[in-house]
Amino acid sequence: MYGGRGDGPFRDEGPTDLRLVPLAVAAWVAAACALGAPGWWSVAGVTVALVGAAVLWAPAAARWFAGPDRPGEPRPTEGGAEAGTLRRGTPGGRLRATACAGVLLCAAAGATSAGLHAADLRRGPVPALAREYARAQLEVTVTSDPRLTRPRVSGSATVPVSVVLDGEVTRAERPGGAAHRTRAPVLLIVPPGAARDAWLRLLPSTRLEVDARLVPPTQPGDPFAAVLKVDRGPPRIVGRPSALQRTAGELRAGLRRVTDGLDPDARALLPGLVVGDTSRIGTELRDAFQATDLTHLLAVSGSNLSVVLLLLVGRPGRAHEVERGGLAPRIGLSLRGSALAGGALTLAFVVVCRPDPSVLRAAACGLVVLLAIGTGRRRSLIPALATVVLVLVLYDPWLARSYGFLLSVLATGALLTVAPRWSEALRMRGVPDRLAEALAACLAAQAVCAPVVVVFAGRVSLVAIPANLCAELAVAPATVFGFAALALAPVWTPAGEGLAWVAGWPAGWIARVARAGAALPGAEMSWPGGWWGGAALALITVVVVLGARRLPYRGPMALLVAVLLLLVVARPAPLTRWVGGWPPPGWVFAMCQVGQGDATVL
Structure with missing residues (x-):
C-alpha cells in the first residue's frame, strides 16, 4: 500500500515531517493529566506553560519588532568554535526556542480544555x-x-x-x-x-x-x-x-432487517462491521474476537471508511497517474471530483454511524487516508495525523484517556511509518507484493498496539497476526457489500437482502476465524497488566525487532520461530504430556447431566 524509496507508489520525498508530532503529544499528555488533577493544579500548570512560552518567544518577538539584521552584523559560520552549536541568538537556536514555545502553548491549550470539561462534572x-x-x-x-x-x-x-x-x-x-x-x-x-x-x-x-x-x-x-x-x-x-438521528436509525434498522435471514454469526457480525452496531453480538463471539485481537472490527474505525474510499479512488500514490484505480475514473470523475465524492462519503459515514466522538475519530482517520489517496505523498500524512489528534483532543479531552483512541492513533501511525519500511524489506527478500503489504501491516500494528492491550487486559494474543491476516481477506468484501445493502434496504428490500446474503459469506468467514483462533489451547498468554507490564512488553518488542535485523541466517531462524510458536499455540497432547506430565496416560474425564444437577468424574 505504501511504497519504499522511489520505486514504489510513493515518490522519494526525503525524511518524514515530524514537526507537529510534539505539539499533538504535548496537548494529549497535558489533557490526560489535567482530567485527573484538582482544578488549582490545572490552573498552575497552564500558568507555568504560558509563562515559559512567553519567555522563549520574547527574544524572537523583540528581534521581529527591531527589524531585519544589519548588513554588517557578524553571523556564525559553519566552521570555527561555534560549529555544530545552536545558540539562542542564531537562527537555529531561535527556531528551537520557537518550537519549544509552541509545545508549551499546546500543552496549555490541552490542560485548559480538559480543566474546563472536568469542571463541568463538579458544579451544578x-x-x-x-x-x-x-x-x-x-x-x-x-x-x-x-x-x-x-x-x-x-x-x-x-x-x-x-x-x-x-x-x-x-x-x-x-x-x-x-x-x-x-x-x-x-x-x-x-x-x-x-x-x-x-x-x-x-x-x-x-x-x-x-x-x-x-x-x-x-x-x-x-x-x-x-x-x-x-x-x-x-x-x-x-x-x-432529531431528523439526522432518525435517518441514521432508519438506515441501521434497515440493515438489521435485511440481515435477519443470515446465519447467526453473520447476522450478528455484519452490522458491527459496517456501522459498529454490536447489539446482536453475544458474549461467546465477543470473547472469541478478544482472544484473537479482532475487536477492532467490531467498532467503527477508520478502516471501515478507508475500504469504501479505496473502492472509489483506488490505491494511494496512483491518484496523479493516468492509470489511477478505483471507480472514480471509470465513471468520469476528475481528481478534484473524486476528492469531493470522498468527502461526501465521509459525511454520509458520520451521519449513519452517529456523530459521537468515536465516529468523528474514525472519520478523521479516514480523511488521513483520503489525503494519501488524493496527493500520493507520504510526508504529509504524519502531519495530518498529528493535526487530527490535536484537534480531537482539544474538542473532546476525554479522548486523551481513552484506550480506543490511543490504539487508533498508534495503529494508524504504524501503518504510515513502520509498515512501509517492513513491507519493502519483505519485498527485497522475495515476498510477493500483496502478501508483504498485508504481513507488514499486521506486524506493525500488533507491535505498537500489543503493549497497550496488555495494560488493561493483562494478556497477549499469540494468534493475533495469523488471525488478522486471515480475516483481512474478508473485511473489504463484507464492508463494501454491507454498505451497499445498507443503502438499498430502505428503497429496495429484496436487493438489500441479496447484497446482505453476499456480504454474509465473508462476515461468516471472519467469525469462523475468530472462533477457530480462540479455540486453540495456546491462543492467549497471561502477562502482567498495568503500565509496568506494557512497558516490559514494549521493551521486549524493541529488543526483538532490533535483534532480528542483526541475526545471521534470518530465513532459517524465522522458520524455527514460526514452528516453535505453532507448537506453543497448538499444544499437541504428546508434547504437553512430555513437558508438563498432564494429562497422565490412561485417565478418563467424564461428565454426567441428570436434569437437576451434574457430576464430573476424573
Missing part, C-alpha cells in the same frame, strides 16, 4: 444530588445508543443484565423542590425487566423524563457527573429525536 445541581444519593425528577437527552451490560458473577450470585446509555441532564428537580436548568453528562442504568425492548429502541437526541436515584461515578476519571439508577417502567419520551 447534578453532582450535588449525587453526593447526597438523592432521588430527583430529571429531563435527560440521550447521547448514545442503548447497550446491554455483560453478564458477570459477583460472589455466588449472577449480576443481572441491565440496559445502559449515556445522556445529558438538562433539568433537575428534587421532590417538592425547585427545578434547575443545567447541562451535565450522566450514565443511565435501567434495571432488568423494565420494558427493556422499549429502552433499547431509543435513539440519540431523544428527550426523556425519568425518576432516578443519583449516585457518584464509580471511578474518579469517568466522564460523568453522576450515575442515574432509573426506576422500573418504560421510558417517558417528551421529545422526539
Whole structure:
C-alpha cells in the first residue's frame, strides 16, 4: 500500500515531517493529566506553560519588532568554535526556542480544555444530588445508543443484565423542590425487566423524563457527573429525536432487517462491521474476537471508511497517474471530483454511524487516508495525523484517556511509518507484493498496539497476526457489500437482502476465524497488566525487532520461530504430556447431566 524509496507508489520525498508530532503529544499528555488533577493544579500548570512560552518567544518577538539584521552584523559560520552549536541568538537556536514555545502553548491549550470539561462534572445541581444519593425528577437527552451490560458473577450470585446509555441532564428537580436548568453528562442504568425492548429502541437526541436515584461515578476519571439508577417502567419520551438521528436509525434498522435471514454469526457480525452496531453480538463471539485481537472490527474505525474510499479512488500514490484505480475514473470523475465524492462519503459515514466522538475519530482517520489517496505523498500524512489528534483532543479531552483512541492513533501511525519500511524489506527478500503489504501491516500494528492491550487486559494474543491476516481477506468484501445493502434496504428490500446474503459469506468467514483462533489451547498468554507490564512488553518488542535485523541466517531462524510458536499455540497432547506430565496416560474425564444437577468424574 505504501511504497519504499522511489520505486514504489510513493515518490522519494526525503525524511518524514515530524514537526507537529510534539505539539499533538504535548496537548494529549497535558489533557490526560489535567482530567485527573484538582482544578488549582490545572490552573498552575497552564500558568507555568504560558509563562515559559512567553519567555522563549520574547527574544524572537523583540528581534521581529527591531527589524531585519544589519548588513554588517557578524553571523556564525559553519566552521570555527561555534560549529555544530545552536545558540539562542542564531537562527537555529531561535527556531528551537520557537518550537519549544509552541509545545508549551499546546500543552496549555490541552490542560485548559480538559480543566474546563472536568469542571463541568463538579458544579451544578447534578453532582450535588449525587453526593447526597438523592432521588430527583430529571429531563435527560440521550447521547448514545442503548447497550446491554455483560453478564458477570459477583460472589455466588449472577449480576443481572441491565440496559445502559449515556445522556445529558438538562433539568433537575428534587421532590417538592425547585427545578434547575443545567447541562451535565450522566450514565443511565435501567434495571432488568423494565420494558427493556422499549429502552433499547431509543435513539440519540431523544428527550426523556425519568425518576432516578443519583449516585457518584464509580471511578474518579469517568466522564460523568453522576450515575442515574432509573426506576422500573418504560421510558417517558417528551421529545422526539432529531431528523439526522432518525435517518441514521432508519438506515441501521434497515440493515438489521435485511440481515435477519443470515446465519447467526453473520447476522450478528455484519452490522458491527459496517456501522459498529454490536447489539446482536453475544458474549461467546465477543470473547472469541478478544482472544484473537479482532475487536477492532467490531467498532467503527477508520478502516471501515478507508475500504469504501479505496473502492472509489483506488490505491494511494496512483491518484496523479493516468492509470489511477478505483471507480472514480471509470465513471468520469476528475481528481478534484473524486476528492469531493470522498468527502461526501465521509459525511454520509458520520451521519449513519452517529456523530459521537468515536465516529468523528474514525472519520478523521479516514480523511488521513483520503489525503494519501488524493496527493500520493507520504510526508504529509504524519502531519495530518498529528493535526487530527490535536484537534480531537482539544474538542473532546476525554479522548486523551481513552484506550480506543490511543490504539487508533498508534495503529494508524504504524501503518504510515513502520509498515512501509517492513513491507519493502519483505519485498527485497522475495515476498510477493500483496502478501508483504498485508504481513507488514499486521506486524506493525500488533507491535505498537500489543503493549497497550496488555495494560488493561493483562494478556497477549499469540494468534493475533495469523488471525488478522486471515480475516483481512474478508473485511473489504463484507464492508463494501454491507454498505451497499445498507443503502438499498430502505428503497429496495429484496436487493438489500441479496447484497446482505453476499456480504454474509465473508462476515461468516471472519467469525469462523475468530472462533477457530480462540479455540486453540495456546491462543492467549497471561502477562502482567498495568503500565509496568506494557512497558516490559514494549521493551521486549524493541529488543526483538532490533535483534532480528542483526541475526545471521534470518530465513532459517524465522522458520524455527514460526514452528516453535505453532507448537506453543497448538499444544499437541504428546508434547504437553512430555513437558508438563498432564494429562497422565490412561485417565478418563467424564461428565454426567441428570436434569437437576451434574457430576464430573476424573
